[in-house]
Amino acid sequence: MKKIGFLSFGHWSDHPAYNTRTAGDTLLQSIDLAVAAEEIGIDGAYFRVHHFARQLASPFPLLSAIGAKTSKIEIGTGVIDMRYENPLYMAEDAGAADLISGGRLQLGISRGSPEQVIDGWRYFGYEPAEGETDADMGRTKALEFLDKLNGDGFAEPNPYPMFPNPPGLLRLEPYSEGLRERIWWGAGSNATAIWAAENGMYLQSSTLKNDESGKPFHIQQAEQIRLYKEAWKKAGHEREARASVSRSIFALVNDQDKQLFGQQTNSSDKIGYIEANKRAIFGKSYAAEPDQLIKELAQDEAIQEADTLLLTIPNTLGVDYNVHVLSSILKHVAPGLEWR
Structure with a gap:
């Protein structure tokens, strides 16, 4: 069995081919898609x-709204750039969203990736400490966030409070028990995957990673997941490790599918640079008729190693078409690979 979720980039633009012309369109359609995905048996949004x-x-706000309108589906991010975050405020927001959903939040965080502007986190009022890089700052904030999710008191109470305080130091509220155990780290390298395991975070491995061996993408990613699992076991965590991978996968079952994604049938790995002087490898997309898709996906070692598969979706094409995309995978592909 494998959990199957979707991953939306949440694009919008005033483009004639888009069903998401505005931010409001994207937000509201994201809620509707999560509700529909739960109804057809998808495990995560x-x-x-x-x-x-x-x-x-x-x-x-989006995760809270989805949590209020669904009852079973896991709800998460992939990923939140911690360079932009106030870890304490984030712990409060995350606790509230998790309580609204009944404990279904699966929050993916990371130290950050290339962005639309130069050092965007500076506009949010954040600067690395002396001797730190911005990546160091992201990891430091992540550890503080994890610490505050433990629910331990740390703040000295006012002796003359507006409302009575419980005894001892005060923690952040609202506190959601168990959320600390449902934080995922988006790792671009083998070393950061091991670091995530050591710090008790689940692993999110995307469709790109640092090219550390020159091997095909899915093999490098599978090796990363195995290293993560070994580090998790060595760390002695009582709960089971979890690892997710994301893929663009399209089952071509009608003329519209073939028109939109048929050109991706010969996709292959790509090499590029996500940061200056840091070579990265990007995984290929999968698009084929179901029988061929099953054969190709059976050879993807990273999907085999992961317990969760996130299907990247074309959110701009609207709710109905994306429900079709997800349903096609569940109906025509998942059974043949024993994911269901």
């Missing part, structure tokens, strides 16, 4: 977070 772009940027 995940959303990218990008600042200074016509994409989803403030996840907690």
Whole structure:
């Protein structure tokens, strides 16, 4: 069995081919898609977070709304750039969203990735400490966020409070028990995957990673997941490790599918640079008729290693078409790979 979720980048633009012309369109359609996805048996609704772009940027209102309108589906991000975050305020927002959903939040965070503007986190009022890089700052904030999710008191209470305080130091409220155990780290390298395991975070491995061996993408990603699992076991965590991968996968079952995605049938890995002087490898997209798709996906070692598969969706094509995309995978592909 494998959990199958969707990952939306949340694009919008005033383009004649888009069903998401405005930010409001994207937000409301994201809620509707999560509701529909739960109804057809999808396990997770995940959303990218990008600042200074016509994409989803403030996840907690959206996650809370989805949590209030669904009952089973996992709700998460992939990923929140911690360089932009106040860890304490974020812990409050995350606790509230998790309580609204009944404990279904699966929050993906990371140290950040290339962005639309230069050092965008500076506009949010954040600067790395002396001797730190912005990546260091992101990881430091992540650890503080994890610490505050433990629910331990740390703040000295006012001796003359507006309302009576419980005894001892005060923690952040609202506190959601168990959320600390449902935080995922978006790792671009083997080393950061191991770091995530050591710090008790689940692993989100995307459709790109640092090219560390020159091997095909899915093999490098599978090796990353195995290293993560070994580090998790060595760390002695009591709960089971989890690892997700994301893929663009389209089952071509009608003429519209073939028109939109038929050109991707010969997709292959790509090499590029996500940061200056840092070579990255990008995984290929999959698009084929179901029988061929099953054969190709059976060879993807990283999908086999992961317990969760996130299907990246073309959110601009609207709710109905994306429900069709997800349903096609569940109906025509998942059974043949014993994911269901």
